Amino acid sequence: MYRTKFFDHLILIAGVILMLGPLVVAFTTSTHTAAEIHSNGLMLSIGGHLEETYGKVLFRKGGFTGEVTGMTMAVNSLILGLGFAIGKIVLSMLAAYAIVYFRFRFATLAFWLIFTTLLLPLEVRIMPSYKVMSELGLLNSHVGLILPLLASATGTFFFRQFFKSVPDELLEAARIDGAGPVKFFIDVLVPLSRTMIAAVFIIMFVYGWNQYLWPMLMTTDESFYTLMRGIKQILQVWVGSQIPDYNEAFAMAVLAMLPPVVVVVIFQSWFIKGLTESDK
Amino acid sequence: MASILIDQVSKIYDGGVHAVKAIDIAIEDGEFIVLVGPSGCGKSTLLRMVAGLEAISQGTVSIGGRVINNVEPAERDIAMVFQNYALYPHMSVYDNLAYGLRNRKTPKAEIEARVTEAARMLEIEPYLKRKPRALSGGQRQRVAMGRAIVRKPAVFLFDEPLSNLDAKLRVTMRGEIRKLQRRLATTAIYVTHDQLEAMTLADRLVVLNGGTIEQIGTPLEVYHRPASTFVASFIGAPAMNLLDGAIEGDRLVIGDVSMAFGAQPGTTGSVTVGVRAEDLTLAGEGDQRLPFKVDYVEELGAHRLVHGHLSSQALTAVVPVEAEITEELQLTVAPERIHFFAKETGRRIERPGSPVEGGAVRSYAREASFA
């Protein structure tokens, strides 16, 4: 019970260095010029070019059209993250409410139809999804970025599980008090679900912000690029250049990781709660 | 089979909270010691320090003469029965019992022998192949005890093992634990908050309050000569009546009631007066009279508990079933059965010739109906 505390800490510290080390180095390296990096390798020290590099990444108009700035991409990522999270919560709460609290003819069928969406991740149906979006004219739009991602059951199952754990007595008391389904939902269920909503929001925001494959495929118009797409773009430019813009790549990586990391760290307990309770 | 010495043991948490304050207890080989007290008095903490589940901040604990402060729990030659049994859910009952022995490289035949014997003693043979979740609370409790028995340790440690059982089962198990310990003659430390359990199980009781010992003694000692008002009101049910009074001359004055005291009071001035409900009787001819205003009556079948006031201080008395209850009763009490405690400290004031010892410990509270 008492011993080996020293080794425990040692292993944990090693783990922290392994996990965070690359992030720290990414940041510090981004503050140097590309030439410095090329000759000296990755650096732990802080160079003098922080403002210059980040300013460039955020505000320089680049890309093929010469119109897109890092800021635009950040905004797109934000729209994707927020839109996805909000959309997911609304859709899944309503659907879960229907499945748990209503007795209707096709309830079981509805449940299984939603359940099957868990079986196929987006990666497996990207091509036809792309075709559908194209036919609907939704390529290169924010709506198109968000909608297909909403077609999965994860949020619904989460809220279903939570609703099932709400005591029956609450509904019975509400009915005696004269509340119909809509009132019960708005006045009782939603307030009760506040922590769960927060937890789901955080997880979904991070998921949406971090989306890579789908935005890459369906946005050819650079003004709709997300930060993740911007990273790919930087790497595409790399091939064949003498000294790749390491510093800008790192700066963009830091920008791309900053909001999710901040959100996860600040709302840590909600986020962990959401993760561990959603999948069990 | 060992003696235990708890020497100036303290537990201090970060932030300076003293959960246990310099406790001294000397336990003899084969003794059944009960640590009893209200929640937060430090009894569980003390037990866990003996077990090695909590670090000892100050002082030493020795088992069989060996100081075990820094010894791992598994090497202290102890076995523990937990309040919620703590059986390994993924193992069968047999494996639960055998686990500790296997880890100590006990030969298989020996394990088999010990497990079957313990199972027989505790009547859990039919369950040996089952998993804990298929057992009832009482059965699980016996498996937990079996796990402790097979180890043949020097010391048994019990951490409120009966709290999760229903009242009737508690009474049966209480007796079984007592018989078992007697039979095995193993030193035992038992923690409970239930004073009745403490009284019926213990060779000696340790009454704890706020991290310190109020009294150590046999059940009879603690019952008849409580060392403080805390012990007096904690041990025995219903709780001893504690009243504000004063000794004036040779009379005991309680509010506007007084009675001739006769015997040596041993003190003068203000005192806290202690009288057990069962020591109050209906006054007969020639007895000192204490006018008692009745508020309400609790019928216990064999007896009655009458609650009321003596000169505006609350009082409870045991009254036989045949007696007639009126609005005011005249009570009396023998002077030898009155306890005096210092008003400021609550400590007992000793008197020559009191109390009269002997006689059974009487408990009139509801639990008695199951005894």
Next chain:
Amino acid sequence: MKRVQFNSRFIPYLLLLPQFAIISIFFYWPSAQAIHSSFFIEDPFGFGSAFVGLDNYTDALTAPEYQKIARFTVAYSLIVTFLTLSLGLLLALKADAVIRGQSTYKTLLIVVYAIAPPVAGLIGMMFFDQHIGPFVHFVALFGWDMKVGINYFDTAFAMIAVAVWNQIPYNFIFFLSGLQGIPASIREAAAIDCKSGTRRFWTVILPLLTPTAFFLLVINMTYSLFDTFGVIDVIVKDKPANNPITLVYKVYLDGFRGNDLGSSSAQSVILMVIVLALTLIQFRFIERRVHYG
């Protein structure tokens, strides 16, 4: 099922409508199309398609290229899963064991969960870059001339390293949560019954973690199969030739780069079947999870 439910006629359908609309248009319709296209070959000039039955499937499954990729995918998934589970478990065990600083360690160790696979891949590329990568310089001391992007094995190494790194926090969180769900009294009883912490781990703690472990096993396999797309894309940098890739990446390559809709769809369907199997296993184990009361 709830004991008490509403009996309303229309409301449930109204509530389900948004979700179903989205699911039909963006899940069932594309999935059906994928299955449908898998049985056809598209004319390269876009003049229509010809039904070829199971040809796309057999062509894909028998192609040596596909089999090579399939083998790599299996190996990759197994290695990544094993490594990330072990490291996540190790860190969780240690974090659970220390009292002081536990919440700090916890915070620091979960940060990487928020890092997107492509970002992880980018950072990984730096560490394994021939010119500036510190890891490359380090192993050069031992005679290992690492060329990520050129050498198959080196690239695979980088992919595995990055994928493992990215997923450790997820496993860490779940294992830690699982550990803290084991009642303290059982661990104390084990401390009294068993001197060796290692033995306690194998005989008591790990068995009680099996529900969590099974769950994570399936999740990690799914992760390696699909979510690592970003890692692979970034490391391979659009030059898949002779570089290790996974099956899902090949779906993307054949579909979007190679314009072979039929083959890509057939591969998609094959992957669908695999995921189906994995998810069913997960649900069987979770529903049938031993409840240790």
